Amino acid sequence: MESASTYHELLAELAHKLGFVVYDAQPKDVRHYAKGVGQRGETDRVDANIVTRFVAKEHPALHPFVPPTREQRQLDRLLKRRTKLTRIRGALKQSLKGLAGFASELKSDSTV
Numbered sequence: 001m002e003s004a005s006t007y008h009e010l011l012a013e014l015a016h017k018l019g020f021v022v023y024d025a026q027p028k029d030v031r032h033y034a035k036g037v038g039q040r041g042e043t044d045r046v047d048a049n050i051v052t053r054f055v056a057k058e059h060p061a062l063h064p065f066v067p068p069t070r071e072q073r074q075l076d077r078l079l080k081r082r083t084k085l086t087r088i089r090g091a092l093k094q095s096l097k098g099l100a101g102f103a104s105e106l107k108s109d110s111t112v
Helices: 009-017 027-036 044-061 070-096 103-108
Strands: none
Touching: 027 044
16 A cells, blocks of 8 residues: 555554555655556546556565554654654744844754
8 A cells, every 4th residue: 555644554453464565655656556557547447557567676675664663653743743743843933034033033943
């Protein structure tokens, strides 16, 4: 399956529990593969066919999905939250940059 944010996780874990070998293909890799084989189109059917073809041809080089531990999942979510907060912080700094009264606060804030 092609990973899609966190939407694929439940299906991947359930399939793994049922004994299926699951491959979690990265969208970027599948997109490059599709271009390489001349596949065009962005429909669910075309995407499903190209993911199937990708796994069939490349499975020796792929690593089967292993469900993350609770600690790994928590760490992943914390890192994603930190990334999002860092982006928001940067955007706020940019939007407040020209406003009077905020210049000293922006300069004194050196934490990341």
